[in-house]
Amino acid sequence: AEAAIAAGADIINDISAMEADSRMADVVVATKAPIILMHMRGTPKNMQQNCEYKDVVQEVAVYLAQRAQLLRERGVSADKIILDPGIGFAKNVEQNLLLMRDLKALTSFGYPVLLAASRKSTLGAVLGGVPAEQRLEGTIATSLQAIYAGAQMVRVHDVEENVRAIRTLEAILRGSAE
Numbered sequence: 001a002e003a004a005i006a007a008g009a010d011i012i013n014d015i016s017a018m019e020a021d022s023r024m025a026d027v028v029v030a031t032k033a034p035i036i037l038m039h040m041r042g043t044p045k046n047m048q049q050n051c052e053y054k055d056v057v058q059e060v061a062v063y064l065a066q067r068a069q070l071l072r073e074r075g076v077s078a079d080k081i082i083l084d085p086g087i088g089f090a091k092n093v094e095q096n097l098l099l100m101r102d103l104k105a106l107t108s109f110g111y112p113v114l115l116a117a118s119r120k121s122t123l124g125a126v127l128g129g130v131p132a133e134q135r136l137e138g139t140i141a142t143s144l145q146a147i148y149a150g151a152q153m154v155r156v157h158d159v160e161e162n163v164r165a166i167r168t169l170e171a172i173l174r175g176s177a178e
Contacts, residue, residue: 005031011082015040015089017067029074036082036114037067041090048090056095060085061105068111078111082153087117087142096122100145107150115146116155118162140165148173 001012017037018024041050085099123138143154156162
């Protein structure tokens with residue numbers, strides 16, 4: 001992350017929420033770069049063996065709030081800490097759907113929230129097993145749900161289509177085309 005920021009990156013995306021490298025908080029404080037804290041259990045190699053939760057929404061929310069608090073205690077402002085529930089990372093289809101449905105559990109903390117569900121396997125399961133390149137409608141639905149729940153960001157593959165859908169939702173919510 002330190003080298004990436006020095007090379008011109010604007011943001012740190014830490015899929016371990018600062019657990020993989022104990023120096024990550026120091027880098028965030030020193031560089032003043034925004035950081036995405038993503039929820040994941042284990043590593044990408046073994047994460048799908050770590051899908052046991054009593055209440056996935058509550059556990060992810062509490063975990064991310066605790067990780068964010070570590071940065072707040074170091075003086076990092078809330079607007080520089082972005083929470084990502086980690087769709088597809090140590091979660092099964094039902095758990096991913098619950099997190100997307102109840103995303104307000106994260107947006108209520110006052111930190112920016114990012115949903116990165118574009119073309120994920122959960123969408124493939126919901127849409128009857130279609131391959132990743134045929135999951136546009138599912139991706140748009142997740143983007144709209146995220147914005148409706150108060151998320152500030154979505155990570156998508158099909159940018160133009162998602163922007164159009166989000167602009168339409170925003171107009172509906174405003175009750176104005178302007």
